[in-house]
Amino acid sequence: MTVTASYGLDLDKVNRKFEWKRQQAARREQDLFSIFKLPLTEEEQLLLRFLYAYMPLHDLADYEGEYFLRHVRHVLHVRSQMPWGASIPDEIFAHFVLPYRVNNENIDNSRQVIYSELADRVRDLPMAQAVLETNYWCHERATYVGTDIRTVSPLTIMRTAQGRCGEQSTLAVTALRSIGIPARQCYTPRWAHCDSNHAWVEAWADGQWHYLGACEPEPVLDEGWFRLPARRAMLVNTRVTADYTGPEEVCSRHPWYTEINMLERYAPVHSLTVYTVDEQGEPVSAEVQFQLYNAAEFSPLATMKSDSNGLAQLTTGYGDLLIHARTGQRWGETWCHKDQSEVTVRLGSASFTEGSIDWKMTAPAAPPVDEGPIVSLEDKQKHEQLVQQGIATRTAYEAGFVSRDQSDKLAAQWQLPADRIWTILETARGNSRELAAFLEETEPKKRLLALRLLESMRPKDWQDTFRPVLRDHLNSSYRYAAALNEAETDRFNRYVLCPRIHFEMLSEYRAYFQSLWPVARQDDYRRNPELLAADLQTELRIYNQIDRYSGMATPAGAHRLGVMDALNQDIVFVAAARSLGIPSRLEPRQLQPQYWQQGEWIEVQFVLYREAEETDSYRNAGIAEDAANDIQTIQSEHTAESVSASAGKGKVVFHLAAASIDEEAGYYRNFTLARLEDGAYRTVHFPYGEKEMCNKPYDVLPGAYRLTTGTRLSDGSVEGRFTHFYVYPEQTAQVELLFRSEQHTVPLISIPLPDQVKKELSGDEAESVAHPAGCIIAWLEPEREPTKHLLRELSEQQQKWMAWAGPIYGWTSTGEEQERIATDLLPEQMHLLVDQDLNTLSGLKTVMKQIRGEQRPIVLVVDQYQNIRYVQQGYKLGTGSELLQVLEQLAGPQE
Structure with a gap:
């Protein structure tokens, strides 16, 4: 049997996609592909090509080929060293051990680091016991804390000893894979019965998949605090970066990744069939989104394409969904209640109608609380002892962080405000000494600016940003930090000095962009930033349908590669502008790139396009022709959006309805606003939980809007209302916030x-x-x-x-x-x-x-x-x- 056959991969697909990615990364041919000139085994060659074939563009932009070769060789070495390596089927190994990333975290050498710590600890254990022991190790290294949505790397989680569930599960999956155990991150993308989501881990041991709560060990597998809530889930899925053909149901298939459905393992399920038809009732193939209310918006749990007969199917739980379908300029939606096994969505070109619609969504019923798996008293006691040992280990590590006393002494030494320094160093946790070293090594005349630089960043950035990055931004911005009045200083700090643009990993980029153009051309850009945008656009090629997460590449990396998604193009502009001292940002609500000039924010109007030969290269590679057509459609529609936006913004003002006067309105808590774009509603960005939003105008793009208000009931159901309205250029739309509530009493036992x-x-x-x-x-x-x-x-x-x-x-x-x-x-x-x-x-x-x-x-x-x-x-x-x-x-x- 050949290596190719044993891994169960479609070699033709792998090779076609590898060659297409190689074409896109032509600017980095030496950095990325020179490794293929080295002596490689047949197995190394195959696994490298497989990784490259499905690699996101941002990894082609930001990493070197040597990293991926080291990774493949290390993974194969681990497989040969661990006792269970030979028992893992090749296809499971390729999809659930080999991958170098778990989610959208920045990648590092965590696999090698964790292997060195963990391998000897688990080597002599049975495979299932090794999974449990790995989770005890994860518990020693991190505990839960809520943070922003950027996913940090496993080494950052270990450095800070904390992370949200998506980060904890990233660490646990990485740890399991580091010792050669297949693992995958599982998500319920949105809970049906409350306003959040959750991520955990599945690990493969001795022929079966088991689940566990990341960094929250239990004495047995298939147990965790989420076990009962998961019985109310409407979807549990994971993403496989491949054309995966395993036994699980596919809930979303994409040319570059596959999302699979594992809900049946956790909750009562049934099959839901959706038919998509046109105005005449004839079947039409369309994108189908199975949407769930959560955090006052409707989020797609799964997205798939109905076939030529207009048929799409999903295995889901017993709760209500909103089914939204679109193709081209036609779209439609319909409610699907928990007792329905099939629904029909009629797509039209004029589906938007102003007015209000009241609705109720029912969540799956809460299961009775049970005892869970039986665990002996001896095992319980051993488990509690290991948990306490883990806490003690983590606490001892945390004791090495910079203390308040040390922080105050450093602040006095640097002649900087003690409270401001402590806020940063305390939050930086395991990275506190790195930031202290940065301030210590900074010239005294630049230290106050260095403090302002740190304060311009998000708190999470303090935990994984290192001296080279900070020096690049400090030294390259210093020339623009002249005497400024208070307003100018605030603008400079936020929109020139600040290295953070969206949710990309912070990196060095200022010196890079400053080196690209002669001084005279830089002066031209400062006088007219539109010239900068125009020049950048001629150098960049846009693909919006390749990477699962947009805007992930670092600005310098994206520019070097020259191929990216539209959000990354916007980020590149802002980064280049800030590098030249031009105040710039992504507009907070629509994320459009803007620069400050003559007392106002001016939008950059990128015209998104694809030349015919680029579209042909995608199609000729045999990579899902319908996906290529989708890209063309989206590009042309975005161009139309840019044209309409240039007509002038409108405004929206929210008013609390008299019937809801006692309610507290909170964005993403009980209301959101969404704009109809490309046949789908896109939520407008306002700060999470923002409460003081009534009776004041907000600038928004003109177009059709839907206001969603919802009241979560004690049983998890939602009483809600849609209010549809238009916003016209240069006009103000007055919108009423009304929160419906069911007349019910909280059941009171006695x-x-x-x-x-x-x-x-x-x-x-x-x-x-x-x-x-x-x-x-x-x-x-x-x-x-x-x-x-x-x-x-x-x-x-x-x-x-x-x-x-x-x-x-x-x-x-x-x-x-x-x-x-x-x-x-x-x-x-x-x-x-x-x-x-x-x-x-x-x-x-x-x-x-x-x-x-x-x-x-x-x-x-x-x-x-x-x-x-x-x-x-x-x-x-x-x-x-x-x-x-x-x-x-x-x-x-x-x-």
């Missing part, structure tokens, strides 16, 4: 609080448990994401808790857990207690049969008579707001 719990709450605060306002009692697990969400929600509504004034008791099982809770962020009436071995929780479970197992948080509302009136167990975003609703109801008239 069970006496167990004497054991009352006894534990006696003492100096004996009367508090019978406070006239009642009390809240919670059993917490601070290391787990669900508890961290609950604590965050409590901290976000300080004023409302102060107005209520009743006590909140939070129990942890150990003093060490208690110490890890940041009490300074919590309501003043929060009391932290230790429930050794969860004895009081055991007493509660004897009274409340609906509480099963020890999955936390468990939250009770207790009235003034010490009766339990509400209970919530496990993960549920929005629990903080629901608690306040229950307390308000208890304070009202009682029957």
